[in-house]
Amino acid sequence: MIRVVPPPGHKGDDGIFRRxxxxxxxxxxxxxxxxxAEEALAFIKFWFQPQNQRRWAEGGGGVCIRDIVQTEWFRNLTPYNRAYADSIAFQVDFWNVPFFFEMLTVVQEEIHAALAGNITPQTALDNMARRHKEIIERENYPAAFEKYGKPAKNVAQLIRRGLPIG
Structure with missing residues (x-):
């Protein structure tokens, strides 16, 4: 039997538990x-129809439609679906910074080394922390990056910047 669980949380230096x-x-x-654009929008509308998302889930794909994810059918479909459904409440996106790819590459390299048995999981975590710190300091983050930048002139600029609309 395979069991998958959501990642554990931790208590920060401020005493607040986060997951x-x-x-x-x-x-x-x-x-x-x-x-x-019209064809792309038509495809997206097709793709996210509940019956198509159910078929995708049956093939092992992840879905994001709440009415599907919250069902026992979905939760029991694969060994990892229950953990996925339970973790949605505390999901966050990866870094939204220009050097994202470099940060992600570090994670992939270190996790691979640990899974391959070349280093311990603790060493992988320590290496990630050290390497990420080096990248962040080299890039002068966050000082070199304005939080919101100059005011957007239109909705397209907001979208390109990845900012919320409204």
């Missing part, structure tokens, strides 16, 4: 300059 789980996958986006 995080990373959002996986790749978002579906429509380029503001695409000649095929």
């Amino acid at each position: 995080y789980s990373g959002i996986g996958g790749q978002p579906m986006c429509i380029n503001a300059y695409s000649d095929y």
Whole structure:
């Protein structure tokens, strides 16, 4: 039997208990300059129809429709679906910084080394912390990055910056 559980939380230096789980996958986006925006939107509408998401789930894919994820059918479909459904409440996105790829590469390299038995899990975590700190300091983050930048002139600029609309 395979069991999968959500990641444990931790109590920070401030005494507050926090639990995080990373959002996986790749978002579906429509380029503001695409000649095929209508076709792309039609595909997205098709893709997120509940019957299509159920079929995707049956093949092992992750879905995000609450009415599907919260069912016992979905939770029992794969060994990891229950943990996935339980972790949605504390999911956060990865770093929204220009050096995201470099940070992610560090995680992949260190986790792979630990899973391959080349280093201990603790060494992998220590290496990630050290390497991430080096990258963050080299990039002068957050001082070198404005939180919101200059005011956007239109909705397209907001979308390109990844800011919430409204």
